[in-house]
Amino acid sequence: MDFSFSQEQQMLQDSVSRYLQKSYDFDARQTLVESDAPWSDDVWQQFAELGLMALPFSEDQGGLGGSISDCVAFAGAFGKHLVVEPYISSTLFAGAALAASDNSAAQKWIEKLASGECVAALAYEEGHGTANLAQIEMIAQSDGGGFTLTGEKRLVIAGAQADILVVVAKISGSDQIGLFLVEKNADGLETRAYDTIDGRSAANIRFDQVAVTHDAVLLDNASNALESIFANTIIVQSAEAVGAMSALLELTSEYAQTRKQFGVPIGSFQAVAHRLADMKIAYSKALATLTYTTALAESGSLTVRDIAVLKGQVGKLGRALGEASIQTHGGVGMTDELNVSHYHKRLLAYDAQLGDHFYHLRVLGQH
């Protein structure tokens, strides 16, 4: 067993961390979040120059053939800096859905994604927040030359800005789940854009008999591909969340040693010290589970249970750590000005997507 990152992975990790330390401190991030721009195009281009955009795609597809552990190596820095650019949702999540198809239209979009020229969005969530494909309600009705899509998608990250939507829908008259390519501004789309609590841009999108041709069908039986795309996305998002947990643990323990009440640092009180100890335990469990699950994925031995453990644990532990961090900071932890609450909101957002911990932990007990 070897759970360490390779030298190349450490170099990638270092270059992403260095770039974010230089250009993405908390003040810069807040200025960006409060501006009208959904994210920074400069940062997006820098990600492309660092090679992140091409990383996950295979060499045949014009990418760098990176592995899941490559992404895990640098995603922690995204969490630490609370990155709002839709890299994971576009390049990894929607990108993987495109890469699973042999449709030539998909290949064209992959090239643009790999060079950082476009943004894609995977329209999956329907509001119940589960990762259970059997619950998908959006219908793709066969219609002569193609399909019409009807239903509503929620929390589509970058859904209003994306050049292309990859839509998950149940194919009418069958049990199959299909993946469909829908271009921006297609007729019948009603998009309601909003900011998320953790500083990202999302949209709820209504599909009213949106017509797509046969060429727009990426996969007509996508369940297995989606399970694996969800698994990989969950691993990288968990790495981001564990990065946020690490930052919170560090800044909270430092705060507890400097903040004085009753004439002494609050960290010298056992009630506070023990909460900090529990935060470290939570972080260590999350880190161990992330690391082991990544190695399992790398070895091709991942099971549904392993992903449920990871998502359930990081969701639950991250939330607990965030709450403990706010409590330790006291009043100042309640402010928008301090970064603590922003980390917590990123962890809440992580938990709610692709099945929250209540869902995943019950799945474990069920079978």
Place this chain on the structure above:
Amino acid sequence: MNIDFAPELEEFRTEVAEFFATAPTPAIREAGRKTTSVFAPFEQCMQWHNILYKKGWVAPHWPEEHGGTGWSVEQRFIFAEEYRKADLPPLLPQSLGMVGPLLIDLGTQEQRDRYLPGILNGADFWAQGYSEPNSGSDLASLSCRAERDGDDYIINGSKIWTTYAHHANRMFMLVRTNNEGKKQQGITFLLLDRVDYPGMEIRPIVGLDGFPEQCEVFFDNVRVPQSGRVGEENDGWSVAKHLLKHERGGGSAASPTLLRYCERARAAAAETPSPFGGTMADDPVFQRDLGELEADIASLAHFEKLAISGHEIARDPAFPSMNKTINSELVQRASVLMTQVSGVDGLARQLEALRVGSNVEPLGSEFDLVAMPLYLNSRATTIYAGSNEVQRDLISRSLPGA
């Protein structure tokens, strides 16, 4: 990053499983099923210890040159997993897990030659003499005295919570050799060659589960040779701290045992009616409780595997304390779930049915027989080996800024 799933490992798994299916006697198997503590029934446990010794598998975590197996991390985990699946009694930790590794690291050649063979083959069992009636969490305040007299020490005082001292033939202990300066600086670590020295008395203490697992040990002018000292006089605290690394984790894996508890609870829940109709296993609340527990145990398993593979997580100074805290609280949670499933059937006091070889048919199932004693006994896990309050103090001191 990689995890080895080579076919040879599956062959190894089969070899281990076959040995576990054939080597233990019926009494050893019965002891495994009736283990309701970290400490398995003594007699059968030591028989099993010797069988494993003869096979060469008694100390997988030891260095190979001292009797370890030289297995990979994967093999050690497969061994632990198959061990628990077979419901075999866990080996007692004091000898193989504590004093043995300590002597390998810090003992003299003479001490190793004298004691390691008996530790490995199970001829000896060592009791751990640490706590005293007035020194629990504040162990460094201990006052059991040893005074030099020629080539010997004369010991006066008492030790308590010495697990299985009534079964032991040897003992390692901490004694006070100096009252001046910092309390940690006057402590010495001693190996006692016997436990029947004149002036030594061992009294078992019946625990809340009805079993005499713990003991109190009294010393009245007990004369022991100085050659049993490990490390320098008055430097026993650093020896004890070194041993704690072995006691609080690193060597063996607890997660397979915990997963086994879950498997047993899950199987029993499928046979237990729920007051809401159906079985307990169908109840969504039970499913969530079980799922949360299993996920936490999985995280411990990941933590243990990273540690055994030498990952940096195990080099964190707080690692032993985190490992002990996580593991001990999971034992308690698993036992709570088990008593929830056993319900009223766990209320019968069945000490005779629990005794290995008694041939007393239990009321209800074997699961119901062990759930409550396990729950009661596991109240100790957050108290022993340094209470979890002490562990959290230590963890908090490892944080940045502290």
